[in-house]
Amino acid sequence: MTNLAMPHPRPPYLQRLTTRHGKAVWYVHRRPGPRIRIKAEFGTPEFDAAYQAAIDGERPKGRGKDARAGSLKWLIERYRETPAWTSLSLATRRQRENILKQVIEAAGEKPFTAVTEAKITAGRDRRGKTPFQARHFLDTMRGLFEWAKESQFVKSNPAAAVRYPLLKSGEGFPVWGEEDVAAYEARWPLGTKERVWLAVLLYTGLRRGDAVRLGRQHVRNGVASLRTEKTDTPVHITLLPPLLEALSAGPTGELAFVCGSAGKPLSKEAFGNAFRDACRSAGIKKSAHGLRKLAATRTAYNQATNSEMNALFGWSGTKMASLYTQNADRERLARQSSHNMLPTNENETSMLLPEQKVRARKPKR
Numbered sequence: 001m002t003n004l005a006m007p008h009p010r011p012p013y014l015q016r017l018t019t020r021h022g023k024a025v026w027y028v029h030r031r032p033g034p035r036i037r038i039k040a041e042f043g044t045p046e047f048d049a050a051y052q053a054a055i056d057g058e059r060p061k062g063r064g065k066d067a068r069a070g071s072l073k074w075l076i077e078r079y080r081e082t083p084a085w086t087s088l089s090l091a092t093r094r095q096r097e098n099i100l101k102q103v104i105e106a107a108g109e110k111p112f113t114a115v116t117e118a119k120i121t122a123g124r125d126r127r128g129k130t131p132f133q134a135r136h137f138l139d140t141m142r143g144l145f146e147w148a149k150e151s152q153f154v155k156s157n158p159a160a161a162v163r164y165p166l167l168k169s170g171e172g173f174p175v176w177g178e179e180d181v182a183a184y185e186a187r188w189p190l191g192t193k194e195r196v197w198l199a200v201l202l203y204t205g206l207r208r209g210d211a212v213r214l215g216r217q218h219v220r221n222g223v224a225s226l227r228t229e230k231t232d233t234p235v236h237i238t239l240l241p242p243l244l245e246a247l248s249a250g251p252t253g254e255l256a257f258v259c260g261s262a263g264k265p266l267s268k269e270a271f272g273n274a275f276r277d278a279c280r281s282a283g284i285k286k287s288a289h290g291l292r293k294l295a296a297t298r299t300a301y302n303q304a305t306n307s308e309m310n311a312l313f314g315w316s317g318t319k320m321a322s323l324y325t326q327n328a329d330r331e332r333l334a335r336q337s338s339h340n341m342l343p344t345n346e347n348e349t350s351m352l353l354p355e356q357k358v359r360a361r362k363p364k365r
Contacts (some may be wrong), residue, residue, distance in 0.1 A: 010266075012052065013256040028054035048213045049229075051255070052267050072115065073108035075148060076100050084147040091209050091230040099140040113154065115145070120159045131165045137172040138162055175288070175293035180284050187282035190249040193259060194278040197271070199246035200257050201288055204237050205295035205313050208275075208288045215256040233314040236342075277279055300324035301332070 010016075015027045015035075026038040028051060037052040040047040067073035079085050085093065103123075106113075120141055127134035148154045181202065182319040188194035200211050209229040218224045224237045253259030260266045260274065274290050296313060300321075303313070309321035341345075 013055065014051065030055070041219075048255075049267075052212075052265050055265060068109065070111055070113075071109050072112040073104050075112040075153065076104060076108075076144065077142050079147055082147060082151075084143065084150075088143075089230050089232055091207075095136055096140040099137050100144075103141075112148070115158050117158045117162060120162045121322070124162060124165060128165060132166045138164060173289040173293065175297060176284075176286055176290045177294075180286060182292070184279065184282045184284060188278060190246060191251075193251050196246050196250065196252060197258055197275055197278065198291070199243045201275075201291040202295055203243035205292055205299070206235075206237075207292060208272055211288070212256055212258050212266050212268055212271050214258070215253070228314040231314055231316070233316070235312065235314045237312065282325075296324045297328070300328035301330075303328075315325045 013028050013030045015029055017025050017027065019025060024042075026042060026047075027035045028038060029035040038050045038054065040050050068078055088096070118136070123137055123141070124134045127137055138159060139340060141155065145157040145159050149157050181198070184198055185195065188198065191327065197211075200214060201208075202212065204211065204224065206214060207228065207230060210226065210356060213229070214224060214226065218226045218238065222239050224239060225234065227234050246347070247257055251263060253263045253265050255265045258266060258271060260270065266274065272288060279286060292313075296309065299309060299312060304325070306318055306321035306325055309324060310316060313320070315321055
């Protein structure tokens with residue numbers, strides 16, 4: 001079995017140089033392509049994301065043409081320079097960056113003071129066919145204009161009073177069933193990268209963006225420790241036998257267990273697409289997040305507490321953990337108490353019909 005606690009070799013194409021001031025700097029250089037500087041701190045989620053972007057051929061974006069002062073694009077550029085933006089998790093910034101790009105393309109040259117509640121509502125409604133996208137749009141605009149209000153660029157937040165779109169009952173990522181896991185494993189046996197993908201997702205409970213980062217460098221004494229991309233919360237996960245079996249059979253990458261062809265690392269988006277294709281090939285029309293739901297469901301049915309669920313899945317508060325533990329408790333308690341509907345020796349006559357009670361009181365001859 002692969003020794004997951006051994007020191008992790010340097011990822012491919014990654015170079016470390018020392019400046020004349022003694023500072024270490026990192027580059028990705030895939031010949032004959034250009035050398036790309038990684039500015040994030042080594043070992044952080046931002047570093048991993050920048051490395052994967054460089055491997056995929058993405059170069060850091062320049063500022064481009066300066067925005068006209070007072071325009072919506074100008075406001076967004078100022079917002080990106082503030083702690084209100086940089087303190088967001090990498091995953092949240094990525095998600096909101098896509099929204100901001102859409103906003104800039106649609107109305108970037110218009111004055112930001114012209115943005116009203118009605119226009120925010122219209123933007124929400126244009127995304128009405130995808131309610132989650134509409135919610136992300138509202139969250140993005142609320143964050144932008146809340147900062148603008150605090151900085152006294154605007155007097156009020158035009159997105160503050162706009163309501164989220166209503167979600168249909170049951171809408172969301174469908175949870176995997178045990179029969180789905182069996183179908184997937186039958187299609188993708190041990191020794192395939194697709195089987196490794198399933199094992200990493202199911203037996204760590206990590207989100208897709210964290211699953212693509214998890215590698216040997218995170219493992220010490222059989223426990224994987226990392227900070228989640230979305231909430232920057234530390235999680236510590238014991239590597240279970242089914243996961244170790246899949247990792248030992250491989251294939252895995254040098255930088256991360258999850259890999260694509262020829263052991264190359266995958267971005268979160270590329271992995272999502274590849275995993276979806278693997279699921280479809282197994283006859284399953286569900287997602288990676290649905291596997292996280294199954295992992296949480298299994299954990300709750302095995303009587304984990306809310307605190308244990310939070311520690312394992314990187315949640316805070318009680319809302320998410322309670323969603324799973326309450327459902328598990330309801331079913332478990334219902335099964336355990338079903339026999340209470342039967343009459344007991346002490347009160348069996350109390351549940352009889354009147355004419356049955358009369359017969360029950362008659363002495364036997």
